[in-house]
Structure formats: structure tokens, C-alpha cells
Amino acid sequence: MKANHILPTITLLSVAFLHACSKAPEDIGVPVTDLNPLAEQYVGLVLALGEHDSSYVDAYYGPPAWAEAAKQSGKATADIVTMAQALQAQVRESTLSDPTLRLRQHYLDKQLTALISHANSLTNDSHAGFEQQAAELYDTVPPQRELATFEPILQQLEQLVPGEGSLTERVVAYRKQFVIPEDKLAAVFEQAIQECKARSAKYLTLPAHESFTLEFVKDKPWSGYNWFKGNAFSLIQINTERPIDISRAVDLGCHEGYPGHHAYNALLEQHLSNDLGWVEFQVYPLFSPQSLIAEGTANYGIEMAFPGEQKLQYESDVLYPLAGLDASKAAEYDRFLKLLAQLSYAGNETARLYLNKDIDAEQFVALQQQYLLQSEAEARQRLRFVEAYGAYVINYNWGKDLVKAYIEQATTEEIRWQRFKTLLTSPRLPSSLDW
Known part of the structure; x- marks a missing residue:
């Protein structure tokens, strides 16, 4: 160091x-x-x-x-x-x-x-309850939704994913055909990260010496992690204990790499720590408002790098063939994933119920399977995440929505990227987004 x-x-x-x-x-x-x-x-x-x-x-x-x-x-x-x-x-x-x-x-x-x-x-x-954690640790009050409000989305998925068994069982089976073979993971992720970097580099000027190392790990409560080491260097780890579907390559490449966490940390280091001498940016406490901006920009960064249908096009043309998957099903799977994404806030509600002690661990797992359509193994991995990180879950979807609202005040792509860069190079937090 x-x-x-x-x-x-x-x-x-x-x-x-x-x-x-x-x-x-x-x-x-x-x-x-x-x-x-x-x-x-x-x-x-x-x-x-x-x-x-x-x-x-x-x-x-x-x-x-x-x-x-x-x-x-x-x-x-x-x-x-x-x-x-x-x-x-x-x-x-x-x-x-x-x-x-x-x-x-x-x-x-x-x-x-x-x-x-x-x-x-x-x-x-x-540990404090869900609402107190959100307010004190992440400087925000996320919206609350009843789980029943997600039923219409589940009904649409019922129509989209045919077969026998419960919807959760059908969804788990359906997604298996889009899993990246283990021997293809490195090639697919390296290709995806380089594409994320190339697209981000058109708008963001990173330190010339920036770099990262990619590792595949197991037995973690998260799907991917960026460990920033300073001097514009990151260790990016991808958890392979659960099958990884093809859509996650771009998602994690952008989120953990460019224009996500790696770019965010490298630019904060360059502009605030090195150039201005603000030593507080030499440390990053995970349970803090900074995380909402970090996760929000990392998730919205996927749409910044791949606007509109560009992610689908890139996956169909490049990643599906590289992974040996059937690209003719890419558009159908994309429609499925967009519907599935609308269930994201159900995960906030299951976390809210669990952290507020309204449900126990087994009820949490059951609700994850029912409303997030996860396998039991996936639901238990999510339980481990919530037990380890609490209300941190809000930073991914609510953080993304706050960042999106800030960015999309701009009417052109160039200005949107300027506003995105502002979030990567300034000490803005949820309560100071519009200062």
C-alpha cells in the first residue's frame, strides 16, 4: 500500500x-x-x-x-x-x-x-432496524412497498415461462440454459470488462496507469466485489459458487469495473485525494452514505455504457457465441430479465421484514423464493448477505434510482456523462445530490 x-x-x-x-x-x-x-x-x-x-x-x-x-x-x-x-x-x-x-x-x-x-x-x-439503518448509515429514506404489489409482475412471468411446477421452479429451470459454462467464464468476463472499459473511456479519463486483476472465488455472500488497493489498482472478484448467467458478464463488468467501482475509486483517488489533498478519501467505510453513491453509479453505469438495446446487441453478437450459448434466444431472455428486474424492490421488503424481526430466517428464504423467484440455494446466499450487510441492499436499486434521477435531468448523452462524472469526482451524498 x-x-x-x-x-x-x-x-x-x-x-x-x-x-x-x-x-x-x-x-x-x-x-x-x-x-x-x-x-x-x-x-x-x-x-x-x-x-x-x-x-x-x-x-x-x-x-x-x-x-x-x-x-x-x-x-x-x-x-x-x-x-x-x-x-x-x-x-x-x-x-x-x-x-x-x-x-x-x-x-x-x-x-x-x-x-x-x-x-x-x-x-x-x-443492529438497528431497517429504517434506522437506511437513514443513519446511508443518508436516505427508501420507499416501502407491500409484497402484494409485485403480484402483477409475477403473473406476467407466469405467461412468459411455460412448463410444469411452481413459477419459481420453472424460472430456475429456464435460466439454466443461459448459464456460462465454467470453462468459458474467464474469456467471457475478460471480454465483457474490456468492452465496458472501451465504452466508458469515450467519456471518462482515468489515470494512465489504472489496472485491475480478475479472480474467481467461492463461498461468498455476494456475487462480485471490487477491492480497491490504491494507486488506481483494483482486485475484482467474481463469486462462482452459484451458476452465472450470460447477462451478468456485462452487469458485473460495468458494476465492478468500468464505469463502476474501479473507475469511481480511481477518480476519487486522483481528483480528491491526490489533487486536492483530501485525506478522507483515502479510506472507504462500507456502511456509509458513500456506498449509496458508489453502488448507485455502478448499477446505473451499466445503462450509461450500454444505452437502449446496445447491451442485448453486444451480448447476442459477442458474448453468447463466446460462451457457446444459443444467441437466437437472447431477445426472449432479455424480455424475461427486464420483467425480473421489476421484482428488485421485493428484496428490499424481505430485508426490511427480516431486519425488523417480523419474519425469521426460514420465512425470509421462502419469501425470496416466492417473490424474487430464487432457488433455495440463491435465497440462502441472499440471507447470508442480509445478515452480514443489513440494509445495504437499498444501495443497489434505490441508489440506482436516485443516481438515475440526477443524471437524467440532462437531455443529451454528453451532458449525462458530465453529470455522471461529477458523481465520480465530488463528495456528493444522497442528501447533497442537487447541491
């Missing part, structure tokens, strides 16, 4: 950070105009909380000395809460006139709200 050139006195800064964090709350409540010292304290608190939850720090590419200092500090989660509250008060009292700096101030404020919430959950050894 490489320290950035903007921090020449790492040892002195580490000492200063530890000294600042040791002050009593009443000693650090003076309004300031320079956010950098506060941002350094924020990074330290994120790293300290990461010592209590291995999933919390999604990426860190700042000074190694800061990570070591957090490890050695041994701060209890209750102490982290107290320190974060004091730091948040100071952030809020900062006097700033520049609009960009006010965006930065707002970012730090909301990220600290999320940090305090997550630290409290670890302190009390209990």
Missing part, C-alpha cells in the same frame, strides 16, 4: 492525530476554516472502528503508519462514539464560504453520522 505524496510528514501527522483524538470534547469545539486536521481525525476513527469489524473498512490506501496507529490504539467502540460526536460537532461549526468546501463539510458530517451509528451497534451488540 503506497502513501500519497501529499502527506510528507507521516510520523508527525500520526502523532498530531493521536494527540487531537485524546483531547476531551470540550477542548476541540472551536470553529475552524481548515478541514484537513478534522479529516485526518475522521480517517483515524474509521480505521479504529475497522479494528472491531473486519467488513467496515472497504478500502484504505493512506499512510501505513495511520493504520498501525489505529491498530495499536485499542480504542473501545464506546470511546470511538464519544470522539466521533465531538469531531462531528467541530465539523458542523466550521465556517466555510466556498461551495465545494461546504460539500466536503457535509460529506464529513454525514459520514460521521454513519460511523457513530455503526459504532453504537457494535457497542450495544445489536
